[in-house]
Amino acid sequence: MLSSQIIIFAIIATSIATYISRFMGAVTSQKVSVKSKIFKWFNCVAYSTLAALLGRMIIFPAGVLAESALTIRLIVFFTCIAIFIISKKNLVIPTIASAILLSFLTNI
Amino acid sequence: MINSQAFFTGLKSLKGARSPALPLAACFVALGALLKDAGFNIQQSAASSFFTYALPGQLVMAESLLLGASIVNIFLAVWLVNFRLYPMTVSLFPLLEHKSQPKWKYYLSCHFLAVSSWLIAKDSYKKINAKYRIDFWIGIGTGTWLTAVFMTVIGYLAADLLNKEMLIGLAIVNPIYFFCMMIGAMKNIAISIAVILGTTLGPVIYLFSTEWSLLFAGLIAGTIAYLFGEKDVK
Numbered sequence: 001m002l003s004s005q006i007i008i009f010a011i012i013a014t015s016i017a018t019y020i021s022r023f024m025g026a027v028t029s030q031k032v033s034v035k036s037k038i039f040k041w042f043n044c045v046a047y048s049t050l051a052a053l054l055g056r057m058i059i060f061p062a063g064v065l066a067e068s069a070l071t072i073r074l075i076v077f078f079t080c081i082a083i084f085i086i087s088k089k090n091l092v093i094p095t096i097a098s099a100i101l102l103s104f105l106t107n108i
Numbered sequence: 109m110i111n112s113q114a115f116f117t118g119l120k121s122l123k124g125a126r127s128p129a130l131p132l133a134a135c136f137v138a139l140g141a142l143l144k145d146a147g148f149n150i151q152q153s154a155a156s157s158f159f160t161y162a163l164p165g166q167l168v169m170a171e172s173l174l175l176g177a178s179i180v181n182i183f184l185a186v187w188l189v190n191f192r193l194y195p196m197t198v199s200l201f202p203l204l205e206h207k208s209q210p211k212w213k214y215y216l217s218c219h220f221l222a223v224s225s226w227l228i229a230k231d232s233y234k235k236i237n238a239k240y241r242i243d244f245w246i247g248i249g250t251g252t253w254l255t256a257v258f259m260t261v262i263g264y265l266a267a268d269l270l271n272k273e274m275l276i277g278l279a280i281v282n283p284i285y286f287f288c289m290m291i292g293a294m295k296n297i298a299i300s301i302a303v304i305l306g307t308t309l310g311p312v313i314y315l316f317s318t319e320w321s322l323l324f325a326g327l328i329a330g331t332i333a334y335l336f337g338e339k340d341v342k
Contacts, residue, residue: 002147002173011152013179014169015159017187022218025197029214034202037338040298043199044334047302049192049326050223051290052310053164056321057283059311062167063142065279067272076280077287084288091126091288098284099134103277 072105110213114240118247121228128224128252131285133259135163138278140263141270146170150264157260161253162222163282165190188319192326196226203233204241213242220249227289228252298337305329 032039058077059070079101080094087093122129136157143153143166160166165186172182197218204214225248236244263270270278287307294300309325317324 004149004152006173006179007148007152009179010169010173010182011156011159013183014156014165014186017183018160018162018165018190018193019219020187021191021193022197022221023215025194025221026201026214026218028194028198029201029205030211032198032202034205039199039202040337041330041334042195044298044302044337045326045330046192046195046199046226047290047293047299048306048309048329048333049195049322050286051303051306052313052322052325052329053189053192054283054287054290055307055310056314057164060314061279062164062171063279064138064272064275068276068280073280077284080284081287081291084291089288089292091285092130094288095131095134095281095285098280099277102280103273106276107273 068102068106072102075105076102110246111240111243114236114243115247115250117236118244118249119251121232121248122251122255126228126231128228128285129255131281132224132252132255133262134278134281136256136259137263137266137270138275139163139166140260140265141267141275142167142170142263143260144264144267146174148264150261153264154257154261157257161219161256162190162193163256185319189322191323193221195326195330196223197221200226200229200245204229204245206239206242208239209242213246217242217246217249220245220253222252222256223286225249225252227286227293230293231289296337297340298333300333301336302330302333305332 032042057065058073065073076098080098083094083097084090121127139157140153143156148156156166156169168185168189169182172185177185200221201214201218228248229245233241233244290303294303306325306329309329310321313325314321
């Protein structure tokens with residue numbers, strides 16, 4: 001069992017480590033103009049980093065998701081993306097389908 | 109001080125078919141259950157979402173704690189996984205900038221920066237008068253942030269009712285929802301390349317370096333995407 005003190009220190013460390021990136025972003029933003037090239041570059045990097053994180057969450061997940069099989073996660077992923085495109089970009093159907101499909105396929 | 113109309117327009121983005129409330133609820137319920145399992149009490153679980161409010165970092169924290177990592181290691185691991193918030197802030201905040209608005213609003217509200225709020229703000233900031241965009245953002249952020257904290261508590265309380273299959277099902281909702289939203293955002297060549305290349309490079313670089321993979325994948329894929337975008341304009 002983890003001691004309460006360690007947990008509190010971990011929460012503080014995690015929160016500071018996270019806020020630093022947000023705060024530095026707000027500071028940098030003061031000097032960046034929307035029309036500049038650097039803004040466009042930051043925009044591309046932001047989308048790629050996010051995509052990299054999501055790709056990693058599907059292929060090498062943390063937490064409970066790691067207990068499902070990779071092939072099943074990939075099947076769910078491609079099915080739900082297809083549903084999203086076919087349903088003319090409806091967000092609710094593919095997200096609900098993903099949970100049901102993954103629970104169901106993991107269970108059988 | 110804060111334009112209430114813009115604030116509530118932002119807050120209302122929690123409603124409707126594009127609402128992030130559902131995926132936020134799913135992943136923070138799963139997080140609440142996970143934190144209980146890791147030995148957190150209910151106040152600590154709520155505090156984690158209240159002060160950190162960044163799911164991947166909170167997952168890293170919980171897993172590192174269980175593995176017995178030191179606080180310094182946890183700090184570094186979380187910083188690396190949440191570093192994405194830096195380019196995300198820089199690619200959003202200049203759009204919300206207005207001379208008449210005080211600086212503190214920006215420094216405080218950057219805490220609301222997360223994938224969900226970022227995607228909504230990027231999608232809808234143009235509809236709001238430039239002067240009140242920061243208030244609109246504070247509205248979006250307040251809604252998504254409080255949903256996350258509330259759902260962490262719900263997940264903690266409901267932990268015993270949720271079996272493993274249900275938790276796995278809840279955990280997949282988050283990446284699927286955000287992928288769909290990103291595909292919806294692929295409106296030009298640069299963003300399309302950034303998303304596709306980033307998705308591919310993230311897991312590939314992870315094979316070589318678990319901690320630095322996001323940073324490298326983001327920088328490489330983002331720079332290539334930017335260069336293609338520039339070439340396309342010419």
